[in-house]
Amino acid sequence: MKIAVLGTGMVGETIASKLVALGHEVKMGSRSANNEKAAAWVKKAGAKASQGTFADASAFGELLFNCTLGTGSIEALEAAGKQNLKGKILIDTSNPLDFSKGMPPGLFTPSNDSLGERIQRAFPELKVVKSLNTINANVMVEPSRIPGEHAVFVSGNDAEAKRQVKQLLTEGFGWKQVVDLGDITTSRGTESYLMLWLRLWGALGTPDFNISIVKKG
Amino acid sequence: MKIAVLGTGMVGETIASKLVALGHEVKMGSRSANNEKAAAWVKKAGAKASQGTFADASAFGELLFNCTLGTGSIEALEAAGKQNLKGKILIDTSNPLDFSKGMPPGLFTPSNDSLGERIQRAFPELKVVKSLNTINANVMVEPSRIPGEHAVFVSGNDAEAKRQVKQLLTEGFGWKQVVDLGDITTSRGTESYLMLWLRLWGALGTPDFNISIVKKG
Numbered sequence: 001m002k003i004a005v006l007g008t009g010m011v012g013e014t015i016a017s018k019l020v021a022l023g024h025e026v027k028m029g030s031r032s033a034n035n036e037k038a039a040a041w042v043k044k045a046g047a048k049a050s051q052g053t054f055a056d057a058s059a060f061g062e063l064l065f066n067c068t069l070g071t072g073s074i075e076a077l078e079a080a081g082k083q084n085l086k087g088k089i090l091i092d093t094s095n096p097l098d099f100s101k102g103m104p105p106g107l108f109t110p111s112n113d114s115l116g117e118r119i120q121r122a123f124p125e126l127k128v129v130k131s132l133n134t135i136n137a138n139v140m141v142e143p144s145r146i147p148g149e150h151a152v153f154v155s156g157n158d159a160e161a162k163r164q165v166k167q168l169l170t171e172g173f174g175w176k177q178v179v180d181l182g183d184i185t186t187s188r189g190t191e192s193y194l195m196l197w198l199r200l201w202g203a204l205g206t207p208d209f210n211i212s213i214v215k216k217g
Numbered sequence: 218m219k220i221a222v223l224g225t226g227m228v229g230e231t232i233a234s235k236l237v238a239l240g241h242e243v244k245m246g247s248r249s250a251n252n253e254k255a256a257a258w259v260k261k262a263g264a265k266a267s268q269g270t271f272a273d274a275s276a277f278g279e280l281l282f283n284c285t286l287g288t289g290s291i292e293a294l295e296a297a298g299k300q301n302l303k304g305k306i307l308i309d310t311s312n313p314l315d316f317s318k319g320m321p322p323g324l325f326t327p328s329n330d331s332l333g334e335r336i337q338r339a340f341p342e343l344k345v346v347k348s349l350n351t352i353n354a355n356v357m358v359e360p361s362r363i364p365g366e367h368a369v370f371v372s373g374n375d376a377e378a379k380r381q382v383k384q385l386l387t388e389g390f391g392w393k394q395v396v397d398l399g400d401i402t403t404s405r406g407t408e409s410y411l412m413l414w415l416r417l418w419g420a421l422g423t424p425d426f427n428i429s430i431v432k433k434g
Binding site: 098101106107110111112145146147148150151179180181182186188189190191192193194195196197198199200202203204206208209210211212213214215216217 | 315318323324327328329362363364365367396397398399403405406407408409410411412413414415416417419420421423425426427428429430431432433434
């Protein structure tokens with residue numbers, strides 16, 4: 001499958017490399033066609049890897065990953081161009097982290113909104129599925145780094161889009177506990193959870209952790 | 218031990234009953250000395266149970282539980298009177314849920330503040346330990362309702378206060394996975410998690426669930 005990964009940071013590179021390893025053709029998108037980090041990744045990742053602008057990558061991909069920083073996600077998708085987004089699934093891994101008031105960051109969305117919703121509202125031609133935003137990049141693509149079953153969430157308005165994303169998460173990335181929270185407004189839940197995730201990282205001393213959902217039998 | 222439980226709702230009643238069952242003397246506090254819900258609880262809970270105003274209960278308790286609604290917590294503690302709070306541990310189970318904009322609720326604190334911090338700032342004479350605010354009342358006092366190990370969190374500035382609260386949580390309530398997140402600012406993490414908890418409740422169809430923290434071995 002042809003997949004666009006928007007963003008050249010740790011999350012973008014980790015997901016893009018995993019997708020190539022799974023046999024997909026991946027174009028990494030960034031602001032410029034000759035981004036240095038994207039070029040370094042393409043060189044390392046081999047023949048199925050390529051790079052381009054946000055628009056190039058989005059035109060190429062049948063499926064899109066948003067791995068840009070939350071502060072730049074809307075702008076990146078605007079640069080991608082609506083004609084290149086139309087009818088496509090966007091797996092949105094971003095978080096609305098606000099570093100402007102110091103560390104640890106807060107959220108730049110209020111608790112009755114979310115970045116997932118903002119993206120869906122701004123780009124109704126996309127089928128946005130919020131996912132993978134609650135774990136560290138390494139865990140996203142290799143959940144077996146952490147023992148036992150633990151959770152990844154999906155939020156989105158389109159049932160068929162969520163079905164396809166769940167299939168990639170389970171069969172591709174190896175996730176076992178995929179929890180469908182509901183429509184895109186449930187992104188508020190997973191994005192707010194980052195506020196706990198950041199403190200757990202501090203308390204546990206490693207980002208290699210996750211939560212498992214346990215319920216009364 | 219003499220314990221005050223401030224609040225007559227489901228959380229207050231459940232915690233107060235558990236504390237009586239553990240052999241403690243418990244005074245349930247509310248706005249009025251003859252609150253009907255408190256009276257019904259006292260009648261049911263027996264000789265170690267009593268009721269009074271927020272001030273009566275706080276004067277009585279060597280340890281205090283805040284089980285009031287988040288919107289009324291500061292006011293309840295003001296009514297309790299600073300002289301009745303001085304030097305005492307307050308286990309704060311409240312959440313800053315904002316029901317004013319419809320369901321599900323948001324939070325009335327921004328992500329760079331928390332109700333736990335607001336209480337600690339407003340009442341520096343208290344040793345505030347935020348805890349138990351991430352689970353349903355029944356699970357708070359009976360974690361074995363849910364199979365396996367799962368997490369309860371503590372946040373607070375006073376190490377000795379947290380040690381005593383942890384002891385009550387483990388030896389009294391039966392908790393096995395008590396995670397110390399750090400100082401009272403880490404309340405932001407557990408209070409924000411409520412935004413995910415509410416959606417998990419919807420997705421799972423029961424409030425009898427919790428999260429377990431799993432990390433790389």
